[in-house]
Amino acid sequence: MLQDKNPSKTDIAKLGEFGLIKTLTEDIKIQNASTLKGIGDDAAVLRYSDLDTLASTDLLIEGIHFDLAYFPLKHLGYKAAVVNFSDIYAMNGMVTQLLVGLAVSNRFPLEAVQEIYEGIKVACRIYNVDLVGGDTTSSRSGLILSPTVLGTVAKDKAVYRSGAQPNDLIVVTGDLGAAYMGLLVLQRENETFKANPQHQPDLSPYTYVVERQLKPEARKDIPPLLKELDIQPTAMIDISDGLSSEILHITQQSDVGAQIYAEKIPIDPQTVLTAEEFNISELTAALNGGEDYELLMTIRQKDYEMIKYRKEFTIIGHITEDKGAYLITQDHQKIALKAQGWNALKD
């Protein structure tokens, strides 16, 4: 990845920390009225007026969360930003600012760090987010990214995981399982490449699933759409660890149960085909695969009319008074959902 992208290499140590920050950030223009002061002081200064503020942070570590063998640096920067934005949309808010902690070892030249930043800056432009601060340092081994995202939501309109009520409808956006199948494809190609460096991968049958893995998008469109439809979800979460794990978060924090229906879970045809090729169930990919960054929400029955013809939403089940969360299969079996999602601490 590093070798074939850019023949010119600049040693970061020669620039120093402040030189590096200047190089990376001098083209940044403020996009949000709430950003009074961005990069360049002890802290960013923000003015949220009459809105509530949302804050979330993440840590992305080479070898744990991504593998640079098949993850281009620009995509990595983009994804690191977008997956954090997703947390804000999952609260029913809009993202306004981003801070990025970045640690690199000496093996990364300036051009590599610039590529990561380029991905972050593209994400910020597309999502209308101001990059307002961060920290850049060295690491002994590997690349570490630590984004923190800030957002706003109208007063008392934040949607928590804890508000689901019996009989609420369970709704997801988009389709599920594709990002996980994309990961399996990339891992397979990487193994093949290691065995035979002459191998030219043909990813064309996997365009969609690979893009869902390498360049996921967060559902920026959903909070304004919910407002337009006059729907205040009772609970919401983004699907980062797989549908099962996220449903369990909502049922446990809301003290309710859930039933979802296997045949209702939206899965793209390419995900189905790729899963067949890998001999796994596409349902497994959707339930446990993770990294789809779609939104899972519960809404009141009265809101059904407003969403039933909207292509953004799929109703997959309902909340129950009985505790316990279940998948109802096509042959009417009732299987308890388990959080088998990817667990970074078990690696």
Place this chain on the structure above:
Amino acid sequence: MLQDKNPSKTDIAKLGEFGLIKTLTEDIKIQNASTLKGIGDDAAVLRYSDLDTLASTDLLIEGIHFDLAYFPLKHLGYKAAVVNFSDIYAMNGMVTQLLVGLAVSNRFPLEAVQEIYEGIKVACRIYNVDLVGGDTTSSRSGLILSPTVLGTVAKDKAVYRSGAQPNDLIVVTGDLGAAYMGLLVLQRENETFKANPQHQPDLSPYTYVVERQLKPEARKDIPPLLKELDIQPTAMIDISDGLSSEILHITQQSDVGAQIYAEKIPIDPQTVLTAEEFNISELTAALNGGEDYELLMTIRQKDYEMIKYRKEFTIIGHITEDKGAYLITQDHQKIALKAQGWNALKD
């Protein structure tokens, strides 16, 4: 450090990410009215009403920013929090919330992570800060801490690095150079211990300098004191990289120059004695040592009367129209200040 502290060991992988977060955070109580929702959802929810918001983030990496051979885990957690708080005070604000990203390798048992969190929580209690979110994951090698801090400041009262004017007085709080001498003492003791594990270190002559290194405090008292004295500094920064580096930040960003006087720089007698023992100039420790987390500010001449008898402040020089920042020695030599502060990217 890990071996002799706690004989019981609990494997983090057994707890899983969510179990670990619950164990670490279940005793946290909200202290600030601005914290509507803390840990446990996709994002924290905060309400700042009529105040401006401040945000800053840092990345602390084992082997680069700290050495666990002589840095107790609880102190590490405390310091990671406090050095971030310092960035908010340097903006003339008060800290309200903290988010913490934490990555540990398998060699850390639960008890070790709890110690780090205990230090963070103690800092939060003392500084009246709410721990509202974070991320906990594994790392392939070593410990990574990534705190993000949020704070508030009255509208338009944030103090930037860029506001210093010719003839403003240059003022520092506390004393400088001690944290660096503490680091040298700890490094020496660690080398001695490695050569002879029977060696019992006697740190009693170095209590102050070692404490300044292991348990620094941020100047929470200064923003309210400035308000009480009705002083709005023209520029302010915290001293993390050494006085020289920070003065250059202010002069460069304010487009002015500076003269400071060697004999005015406040240095504790223990710092002087320890520097003598290590055969270095105490001025070098103060100018280039860093990690003192005192505040450096510029104030208007008219404010002189308000601070001249306050023990918290020392006037060390003044801002000049001529660019260039100089140290005036006791024998009236004029030496250009250089940013020789510790640079994490050059390690």
